[in-house]
Amino acid sequence: MENLIKGQRLALSGLVTGNVVQLGLASAGVALDFACFGLDAAGKLSDDRYMTFFNQPRTPCGGVETAAPSGDAAGFSYQLDRLPASIERLVVTAAIDGDATMAQLGSGHLRLLDGGRELARYTYAGADFAQEKAVMLGEFYRKDGSWRFMAVGQGFNGGLDALVAHFGGVVAQAVAEPEPAPPPKISLSKISLTKAGQTHKVSLEKGAGAPGKLTVKASWVDNGDGDDDNDDLDLRVGILLPNGQMRFIQAPDTPGNFGAMPFVRHLGDVAGASGKEPATETVEVNPALAQHYGGTVGLVFSVYSAVANGAVSVASMRPKMVMQYGEQIVECAFDFRLSKAADDDTVYTYVIGMARITPDSIILEPSGKTSEPGSEATPWLSWQGENLQLAFNGPVVFKGEDKEDEDDCNADNPRRYIA
Numbered sequence: 001m002e003n004l005i006k007g008q009r010l011a012l013s014g015l016v017t018g019n020v021v022q023l024g025l026a027s028a029g030v031a032l033d034f035a036c037f038g039l040d041a042a043g044k045l046s047d048d049r050y051m052t053f054f055n056q057p058r059t060p061c062g063g064v065e066t067a068a069p070s071g072d073a074a075g076f077s078y079q080l081d082r083l084p085a086s087i088e089r090l091v092v093t094a095a096i097d098g099d100a101t102m103a104q105l106g107s108g109h110l111r112l113l114d115g116g117r118e119l120a121r122y123t124y125a126g127a128d129f130a131q132e133k134a135v136m137l138g139e140f141y142r143k144d145g146s147w148r149f150m151a152v153g154q155g156f157n158g159g160l161d162a163l164v165a166h167f168g169g170v171v172a173q174a175v176a177e178p179e180p181a182p183p184p185k186i187s188l189s190k191i192s193l194t195k196a197g198q199t200h201k202v203s204l205e206k207g208a209g210a211p212g213k214l215t216v217k218a219s220w221v222d223n224g225d226g227d228d229d230n231d232d233l234d235l236r237v238g239i240l241l242p243n244g245q246m247r248f249i250q251a252p253d254t255p256g257n258f259g260a261m262p263f264v265r266h267l268g269d270v271a272g273a274s275g276k277e278p279a280t281e282t283v284e285v286n287p288a289l290a291q292h293y294g295g296t297v298g299l300v301f302s303v304y305s306a307v308a309n310g311a312v313s314v315a316s317m318r319p320k321m322v323m324q325y326g327e328q329i330v331e332c333a334f335d336f337r338l339s340k341a342a343d344d345d346t347v348y349t350y351v352i353g354m355a356r357i358t359p360d361s362i363i364l365e366p367s368g369k370t371s372e373p374g375s376e377a378t379p380w381l382s383w384q385g386e387n388l389q390l391a392f393n394g395p396v397v398f399k400g401e402d403k404e405d406e407d408d409c410n411a412d413n414p415r416r417y418i419a
Helices: 160-166 289-293 403-409
Strands: 002-004 009-011 021-028 033-039 064-066 074-078 089-095 107-114 117-125 134-143 146-156 190-193 200-203 214-220 234-240 246-249 264-266 279-285 297-304 320-325 328-332 349-357 361-370 378-384 387-394
Touching: 021 089, 033 074, 033 160, 089 146, 089 160, 117 134, 117 146, 134 160, 146 160, 190 361, 200 328, 214 297, 234 264, 234 279, 234 378, 246 264, 246 378, 289 297, 297 378, 297 387, 320 349, 320 361, 328 361, 349 378, 349 387, 361 387
Parallel strands: 002 117, 190 328
Antiparallel strands: 009 146, 021 074, 021 107, 033 089, 064 074, 089 134, 107 117, 134 146, 200 361, 214 279, 214 320, 234 246, 234 297, 264 279, 297 349, 320 328, 349 361, 378 387
């Protein structure tokens, strides 16, 4: 493994054994948004589809996609031979979404990997910068028909929107009227909720132009222990009705329905994460949920590690949740690893977030709460005035098991989900 310094270049031929290069990213002290810009020979983002970031996780050709290697907070996976000839450079950037500056950064790193084997690492820290709000960390570039990598480490005074403008794009919200031949427009609308107790309200637009669904994605990464059989979480959704009754959605047993009761649909079970690619399970929520049920509806989104998968720390898979409604994105990224339950292999359930849906809005909040050690009880919601009360005392629900077996486990629990 080679430690790179600013400006150092590295030829990839002879180092990479396959056709996939992974890039891992991490930082401490300041939350960063990472992006990868695919630039043409003029150094411009001539095709907005080749900016890869939280709101656009994959290029059309599949040459670049967001994927955090095991042990990193973020990252990208590259299949450089898939990129069109028009893409000459891939610039990896980090930007601050908030009032902080890069000088407040504790430390960070960028590392290149080949099949989990670390090839090179470039480290950076707040001491390397001043009042910049973004940095160009590194770039892949073509030379003599092959790809190379360079550690850049160049600070940039603007944030992510300024980087887009620097590379020839335009942030969509900043444009009132399109020019005859406008530069590509990039939507950067994202809110990150990182602390328990934070909330964010999203307006549910009315009219023919309103988005047709609310999409919620839970993702997690390989825990890095070398075992491929215990990186499996399951996304579950509890639905609290205005009358206090609860419904329950999980795949494949109770996937739900988008256009009819319960107006929430799970898109399918994912077996597990790998060292090369995080796992993601997706739920679609009908935005008209409150109208269908006649009042405010509560939702609890949790991930669960079954005992049959082997005892493993749920926190080691760093679960998080992203909700998208149109161009509005809200991420519940509470760092579960800071919880006192993070290292307990017998904590099986973690609530990533909760939501209240009214006829005209959705209010989302991260949780950071876990089940008691050894318990497989599911999260249960109740109304406390207009707010949600969360408890881990719901009935046990085993994926793929007979309902009679579940009834035996819940003989002393009066709570039941309704069909």
